[in-house]
Protein backbone atom coordinates (compact mmCIF):
# COMPACT_ATOMS: atom_id res chain seq x y z
CA UNK A 1 0.00 0.00 0.00
CA UNK A 2 1.43 3.37 -0.95
CA UNK A 3 0.82 6.81 0.57
CA UNK A 4 1.66 10.08 -1.04
CA UNK A 5 2.24 13.42 0.61
CA UNK A 6 5.74 14.77 0.89
CA UNK A 7 6.84 11.24 0.42
CA UNK A 8 5.12 7.90 0.59
CA UNK A 9 5.62 4.49 2.04
CA UNK A 10 5.38 1.43 -0.08
CA UNK A 11 4.52 -1.19 2.53
CA UNK A 12 6.60 -4.00 1.17
CA UNK A 13 4.83 -7.32 1.64
CA UNK A 14 8.03 -9.31 1.65
CA UNK A 15 9.56 -6.79 4.05
CA UNK A 16 12.78 -6.98 2.07
CA UNK A 17 14.32 -4.06 0.26
CA UNK A 18 14.34 -4.39 -3.49
CA UNK A 19 18.00 -3.71 -3.82
CA UNK A 20 20.11 -5.92 -1.65
CA UNK A 21 19.72 -9.02 -3.79
CA UNK A 22 21.04 -7.31 -6.89
CA UNK A 23 24.66 -6.95 -5.88
CA UNK A 24 27.16 -6.98 -8.66
CA UNK A 25 30.92 -6.76 -8.73
CA UNK A 26 33.53 -6.07 -11.31
CA UNK A 27 35.81 -9.02 -11.87
CA UNK A 28 39.37 -8.79 -10.53
CA UNK A 29 41.91 -9.17 -13.28
CA UNK A 30 44.49 -11.16 -11.37
CA UNK A 31 43.48 -13.76 -8.90
CA UNK A 32 46.81 -14.00 -7.14
CA UNK A 33 45.27 -12.80 -3.90
CA UNK A 34 45.04 -15.54 -1.36
CA UNK A 35 41.63 -17.15 -1.38
CA UNK A 36 39.60 -17.12 1.77
CA UNK A 37 39.23 -20.29 3.82
CA UNK A 38 35.69 -20.62 2.51
CA UNK A 39 35.59 -20.77 -1.24
CA UNK A 40 32.22 -22.08 -2.30
CA UNK A 41 31.50 -22.31 -5.99
CA UNK A 42 30.89 -18.96 -7.65
CA UNK A 43 27.54 -20.27 -8.72
CA UNK A 44 26.55 -20.18 -5.06
CA UNK A 45 25.94 -16.46 -5.49
CA UNK A 46 23.96 -16.07 -8.70
CA UNK A 47 23.36 -12.40 -7.94
CA UNK A 48 26.87 -11.37 -9.00
CA UNK A 49 26.69 -9.29 -12.14
CA UNK A 50 30.02 -8.64 -13.79
CA UNK A 51 30.86 -5.77 -16.10
CA UNK A 52 32.52 -6.26 -19.51
CA UNK A 53 36.25 -7.14 -19.69
CA UNK A 54 37.04 -3.65 -21.05
CA UNK A 55 35.14 -2.05 -18.26
CA UNK A 56 36.83 -4.23 -15.66
CA UNK A 57 40.25 -3.11 -16.96
CA UNK A 58 39.19 0.53 -16.60
CA UNK A 59 37.86 -0.11 -13.12
CA UNK A 60 41.06 -1.80 -12.01
CA UNK A 61 43.20 1.08 -13.17
CA UNK A 62 40.91 3.48 -11.28
CA UNK A 63 41.36 1.45 -8.11
CA UNK A 64 44.90 2.77 -7.85
CA UNK A 65 43.69 6.36 -7.76
CA UNK A 66 41.15 6.12 -5.03
CA UNK A 67 41.49 9.49 -3.26
CA UNK A 68 38.04 10.98 -3.35
CA UNK A 69 38.21 14.15 -1.28
CA UNK A 70 36.36 14.23 2.01
CA UNK A 71 33.46 16.57 2.64
CA UNK A 72 31.01 17.16 5.46
CA UNK A 73 27.40 17.43 4.32
CA UNK A 74 25.31 19.94 6.20
CA UNK A 75 21.79 18.96 7.19
CA UNK A 76 19.36 21.11 5.17
CA UNK A 77 17.19 23.42 7.24
CA UNK A 78 14.08 22.53 5.29
CA UNK A 79 13.72 18.85 6.13
CA UNK A 80 10.54 18.52 4.08
CA UNK A 81 12.68 19.20 1.02
CA UNK A 82 14.95 16.28 1.91
CA UNK A 83 11.98 13.95 1.65
CA UNK A 84 10.27 15.62 -1.28
CA UNK A 85 9.29 13.18 -4.04
CA UNK A 86 10.80 10.30 -2.17
CA UNK A 87 9.04 6.96 -1.94
CA UNK A 88 9.55 5.21 1.36
CA UNK A 89 9.45 1.54 2.20
CA UNK A 90 9.93 -0.16 5.51
CA UNK A 91 12.00 -3.04 6.70
CA UNK A 92 12.32 -4.22 10.28
CA UNK A 93 10.56 -1.11 11.50
CA UNK A 94 12.92 1.22 9.63
CA UNK A 95 12.11 3.57 6.81
CA UNK A 96 14.29 3.52 3.76
CA UNK A 97 14.08 5.35 0.47
CA UNK A 98 12.98 3.27 -2.49
CA UNK A 99 16.15 3.10 -4.55
CA UNK A 100 14.54 2.73 -7.97
CA UNK A 101 12.82 6.11 -7.54
CA UNK A 102 16.09 7.74 -6.46
CA UNK A 103 17.80 6.20 -9.45
CA UNK A 104 15.18 7.71 -11.76
CA UNK A 105 15.62 11.13 -10.14
CA UNK A 106 19.38 10.80 -10.34
CA UNK A 107 19.23 9.99 -14.04
CA UNK A 108 17.15 13.17 -14.25
CA UNK A 109 19.98 15.32 -12.88
CA UNK A 110 20.04 14.93 -9.08
CA UNK A 111 23.28 12.95 -9.19
CA UNK A 112 26.18 15.36 -9.53
CA UNK A 113 28.70 12.51 -9.38
CA UNK A 114 26.95 10.66 -12.20
CA UNK A 115 27.26 7.37 -10.35
CA UNK A 116 23.81 6.11 -11.27
CA UNK A 117 24.37 6.46 -15.01
CA UNK A 118 27.86 4.97 -14.67
CA UNK A 119 26.50 2.05 -12.69
CA UNK A 120 23.72 1.49 -15.23
CA UNK A 121 25.98 1.76 -18.27
CA UNK A 122 28.61 -0.55 -16.79
CA UNK A 123 26.02 -3.07 -15.54
CA UNK A 124 27.86 -3.07 -12.26
CA UNK A 125 26.97 -2.13 -8.69
CA UNK A 126 30.61 -1.46 -7.94
CA UNK A 127 33.05 0.74 -9.86
CA UNK A 128 36.22 0.97 -7.76
CA UNK A 129 37.21 4.52 -7.00
CA UNK A 130 34.05 5.86 -8.65
CA UNK A 131 31.02 4.20 -7.10
CA UNK A 132 31.40 1.87 -4.12
CA UNK A 133 27.94 0.34 -3.91
CA UNK A 134 26.16 2.61 -1.42
CA UNK A 135 22.96 3.00 -3.43
CA UNK A 136 21.90 -0.53 -2.47
CA UNK A 137 21.23 -2.08 0.91
CA UNK A 138 23.52 -5.08 1.17
CA UNK A 139 22.40 -8.17 3.00
CA UNK A 140 25.06 -8.18 5.75
CA UNK A 141 23.49 -4.97 7.07
CA UNK A 142 20.56 -7.12 8.24
CA UNK A 143 22.92 -9.70 9.73
CA UNK A 144 24.48 -6.98 11.84
CA UNK A 145 21.11 -5.56 12.89
CA UNK A 146 20.07 -9.06 13.98
CA UNK A 147 23.33 -9.45 15.84
CA UNK A 148 22.77 -6.22 17.79
CA UNK A 149 19.57 -7.70 19.23
CA UNK A 150 20.98 -11.16 19.84
CA UNK A 151 24.14 -9.91 21.53
CA UNK A 152 22.28 -7.04 23.26
CA UNK A 153 24.77 -4.48 21.98
CA UNK A 154 24.25 -1.28 23.95
CA UNK A 155 24.35 2.04 22.12
CA UNK A 156 23.13 4.20 24.98
CA UNK A 157 25.37 7.28 25.34
CA UNK A 158 27.90 5.84 22.89
CA UNK A 159 29.56 7.70 20.05
CA UNK A 160 29.05 5.69 16.88
CA UNK A 161 30.37 5.76 13.32
CA UNK A 162 28.52 3.98 10.50
CA UNK A 163 31.50 3.52 8.16
CA UNK A 164 30.64 2.90 4.50
CA UNK A 165 27.07 3.53 5.52
CA UNK A 166 25.12 3.44 2.23
CA UNK A 167 21.49 3.61 3.38
CA UNK A 168 22.69 4.23 6.94
CA UNK A 169 20.43 1.68 8.61
CA UNK A 170 23.12 0.64 11.10
CA UNK A 171 23.61 4.20 12.29
CA UNK A 172 19.84 4.69 12.45
CA UNK A 173 19.52 1.62 14.68
CA UNK A 174 22.24 3.08 16.90
CA UNK A 175 20.28 6.36 17.05
CA UNK A 176 17.23 4.39 18.15
CA UNK A 177 19.35 2.78 20.78
CA UNK A 178 19.98 6.24 22.27
CA UNK A 179 23.50 6.74 21.00
CA UNK A 180 24.96 10.06 22.07
CA UNK A 181 26.07 10.83 18.53
CA UNK A 182 26.11 9.01 15.23
CA UNK A 183 28.29 9.90 12.27
CA UNK A 184 27.68 8.50 8.80
CA UNK A 185 30.32 8.10 6.11
CA UNK A 186 29.95 6.98 2.52
CA UNK A 187 32.39 7.16 -0.37
CA UNK A 188 29.86 8.90 -2.61
CA UNK A 189 28.32 12.28 -1.93
CA UNK A 190 25.25 11.33 -4.00
CA UNK A 191 24.62 8.45 -1.62
CA UNK A 192 24.79 10.74 1.42
CA UNK A 193 22.52 13.39 -0.13
CA UNK A 194 19.99 11.16 -1.85
CA UNK A 195 19.86 8.12 0.45
CA UNK A 196 21.54 8.40 3.85
CA UNK A 197 20.30 11.84 4.83
CA UNK A 198 16.70 11.20 3.69
CA UNK A 199 16.66 7.84 5.48
CA UNK A 200 17.91 9.44 8.68
CA UNK A 201 15.38 12.27 8.45
CA UNK A 202 12.56 9.83 7.71
CA UNK A 203 13.44 7.77 10.75
CA UNK A 204 13.68 10.88 12.94
CA UNK A 205 10.07 11.90 12.37
CA UNK A 206 6.90 11.09 14.34
CA UNK A 207 7.90 12.51 17.65
CA UNK A 208 8.73 10.02 20.30
CA UNK A 209 6.99 7.09 18.67
CA UNK A 210 10.07 5.59 17.15
CA UNK A 211 13.28 7.43 17.82
CA UNK A 212 14.76 6.78 21.18
CA UNK A 213 12.10 4.24 22.01
CA UNK A 214 14.75 1.58 22.52
CA UNK A 215 12.85 -0.87 20.40
CA UNK A 216 14.91 -3.40 18.59
CA UNK A 217 14.28 -5.08 15.29
CA UNK A 218 12.60 -8.13 16.64
CA UNK A 219 10.14 -6.31 18.83
CA UNK A 220 9.36 -3.15 16.88
CA UNK A 221 6.72 -3.08 14.16
CA UNK A 222 7.08 -1.18 10.91
CA UNK A 223 5.60 2.30 11.32
CA UNK A 224 1.93 2.05 10.49
CA UNK A 225 1.55 5.60 9.23
CA UNK A 226 3.60 7.79 7.03
CA UNK A 227 4.88 10.88 8.84
CA UNK A 228 2.77 13.84 7.71
CA UNK A 229 5.87 15.89 7.24
CA UNK A 230 9.46 15.96 8.34
CA UNK A 231 8.97 17.49 11.78
CA UNK A 232 12.22 16.06 12.92
CA UNK A 233 13.18 15.83 16.52
CA UNK A 234 15.97 18.38 16.67
CA UNK A 235 17.84 16.62 19.42
CA UNK A 236 18.00 13.44 17.36
CA UNK A 237 19.21 15.05 14.18
CA UNK A 238 21.73 17.24 15.98
CA UNK A 239 23.40 14.04 17.09
CA UNK A 240 24.23 13.25 13.48
CA UNK A 241 26.98 14.29 11.09
CA UNK A 242 27.38 13.15 7.49
CA UNK A 243 30.60 12.73 5.52
CA UNK A 244 31.53 11.57 2.06
CA UNK A 245 34.92 10.67 0.64
CA UNK A 246 37.66 8.09 0.74
CA UNK A 247 38.42 6.69 4.18
CA UNK A 248 41.90 8.20 4.71
CA UNK A 249 40.59 11.56 3.57
CA UNK A 250 37.58 11.44 5.90
CA UNK A 251 39.82 10.42 8.76
CA UNK A 252 42.15 13.34 8.02
CA UNK A 253 39.19 15.73 7.83
CA UNK A 254 37.81 14.60 11.19
CA UNK A 255 41.14 14.70 12.97
CA UNK A 256 42.19 18.07 11.58
CA UNK A 257 38.82 19.81 11.87
CA UNK A 258 38.24 22.80 14.13
CA UNK A 259 35.10 21.14 15.41
CA UNK A 260 35.66 19.07 18.55
CA UNK A 261 36.14 15.44 17.78
CA UNK A 262 36.19 12.52 20.19
CA UNK A 263 37.03 9.04 19.01
CA UNK A 264 34.22 6.55 18.50
CA UNK A 265 33.12 4.01 21.10
CA UNK A 266 31.61 1.87 18.35
CA UNK A 267 32.33 1.64 14.63
CA UNK A 268 29.81 -0.28 12.55
CA UNK A 269 30.67 -1.40 9.06
CA UNK A 270 28.92 -3.76 6.67
CA UNK A 271 30.15 -5.17 3.36
CA UNK A 272 33.16 -2.88 3.16
CA UNK A 273 35.98 -5.43 2.85
CA UNK A 274 35.36 -6.74 -0.65
CA UNK A 275 38.40 -5.00 -2.14
CA UNK A 276 41.82 -5.92 -0.65
CA UNK A 277 43.31 -2.79 -2.21
CA UNK A 278 41.43 -0.78 0.43
CA UNK A 279 42.47 -2.83 3.47
CA UNK A 280 45.35 -0.61 4.46
CA UNK A 281 43.25 2.58 4.34
CA UNK A 282 40.41 0.86 6.19
CA UNK A 283 42.70 -0.55 8.87
CA UNK A 284 44.40 2.80 9.47
CA UNK A 285 41.08 4.63 9.56
CA UNK A 286 39.73 2.24 12.19
CA UNK A 287 42.98 2.60 14.16
CA UNK A 288 42.84 6.40 14.01
CA UNK A 289 39.15 6.88 14.79
CA UNK A 290 38.34 4.16 17.33
CA UNK A 291 38.53 4.99 21.02
CA UNK A 292 41.20 3.02 22.85
CA UNK A 293 38.50 0.91 24.53
CA UNK A 294 36.15 0.95 21.55
CA UNK A 295 34.74 -1.88 19.46
CA UNK A 296 34.28 -2.42 15.74
CA UNK A 297 31.40 -4.59 14.53
CA UNK A 298 32.03 -5.66 10.97
CA UNK A 299 29.71 -7.73 8.78
CA UNK A 300 30.97 -9.37 5.63
CA UNK A 301 30.66 -12.25 3.26
CA UNK A 302 33.31 -14.94 3.62
CA UNK A 303 34.50 -14.24 0.11
CA UNK A 304 33.67 -11.72 -2.61
CA UNK A 305 33.97 -13.43 -5.94
CA UNK A 306 35.22 -11.19 -8.70
CA UNK A 307 36.87 -8.73 -6.29
CA UNK A 308 38.93 -11.05 -4.11
CA UNK A 309 38.31 -9.76 -0.59
CA UNK A 310 36.53 -11.50 2.25
CA UNK A 311 36.45 -11.99 5.99
CA UNK A 312 39.35 -14.44 6.31
CA UNK A 313 41.64 -12.43 4.08
CA UNK A 314 40.84 -9.32 6.11
CA UNK A 315 41.33 -11.22 9.37
CA UNK A 316 44.80 -12.28 8.18
CA UNK A 317 45.60 -8.70 7.17
CA UNK A 318 44.59 -7.43 10.61
CA UNK A 319 46.65 -10.10 12.36
CA UNK A 320 49.73 -9.10 10.38
CA UNK A 321 49.33 -5.44 11.37
CA UNK A 322 49.21 -6.51 15.02
CA UNK A 323 47.10 -3.54 16.21
CA UNK A 324 43.68 -5.14 16.73
CA UNK A 325 42.46 -8.41 18.12
CA UNK A 326 39.61 -9.95 16.17
CA UNK A 327 36.94 -12.46 16.91
CA UNK A 328 34.37 -13.95 14.55
CA UNK A 329 31.29 -13.81 16.74
CA UNK A 330 28.69 -15.16 14.32
CA UNK A 331 28.66 -17.23 11.15
CA UNK A 332 25.60 -17.29 8.91
CA UNK A 333 25.81 -20.41 6.79
CA UNK A 334 23.02 -19.85 4.29
CA UNK A 335 24.32 -20.08 0.72
CA UNK A 336 27.39 -17.90 0.57
CA UNK A 337 28.79 -17.85 4.10
CA UNK A 338 28.53 -14.53 5.95
CA UNK A 339 30.17 -13.49 9.21
CA UNK A 340 30.16 -10.90 11.96
CA UNK A 341 33.56 -9.92 13.31
CA UNK A 342 34.29 -7.94 16.45
CA UNK A 343 37.52 -5.97 16.71
CA UNK A 344 39.18 -4.13 19.57
CA UNK A 345 42.66 -2.75 20.18
CA UNK A 346 45.09 -5.42 21.40
CA UNK A 347 46.01 -3.31 24.41
CA UNK A 348 42.41 -2.37 25.34
CA UNK A 349 40.85 -3.33 28.62
Ligand SMILES: C[S@@+](CC[C@H](N)C(=O)[O-])C[C@H]1O[C@@H](n2cnc3c(N)ncnc32)[C@H](O)[C@@H]1O
Nearest residue numbers: 132133134137138141164166186187246247270
Ligand atom coordinates in the same frame (compact mmCIF):
# COMPACT_ATOMS: atom_id res chain seq x y z
C1 LIG B 1 28.95 -2.41 -0.70
S1 LIG B 1 28.63 -0.90 0.01
C2 LIG B 1 27.87 -1.33 1.53
C3 LIG B 1 26.92 -0.29 2.01
C4 LIG B 1 26.25 -0.56 3.34
N1 LIG B 1 27.21 -0.63 4.41
C5 LIG B 1 25.40 -1.80 3.30
O1 LIG B 1 25.76 -2.80 3.93
O2 LIG B 1 24.36 -1.77 2.68
C6 LIG B 1 30.28 -0.51 0.53
C7 LIG B 1 30.40 0.84 1.17
O3 LIG B 1 31.73 1.03 1.62
C8 LIG B 1 32.18 2.33 1.34
N2 LIG B 1 33.55 2.26 0.81
C9 LIG B 1 34.10 1.24 0.15
N3 LIG B 1 35.37 1.52 -0.14
C10 LIG B 1 35.63 2.74 0.35
C11 LIG B 1 36.79 3.58 0.38
N4 LIG B 1 37.94 3.19 -0.16
N5 LIG B 1 36.71 4.78 0.99
C12 LIG B 1 35.54 5.16 1.54
N6 LIG B 1 34.41 4.43 1.55
C13 LIG B 1 34.46 3.23 0.96
C14 LIG B 1 31.23 2.94 0.34
O4 LIG B 1 30.76 4.11 0.88
C15 LIG B 1 30.11 1.94 0.19
O5 LIG B 1 28.87 2.49 0.49
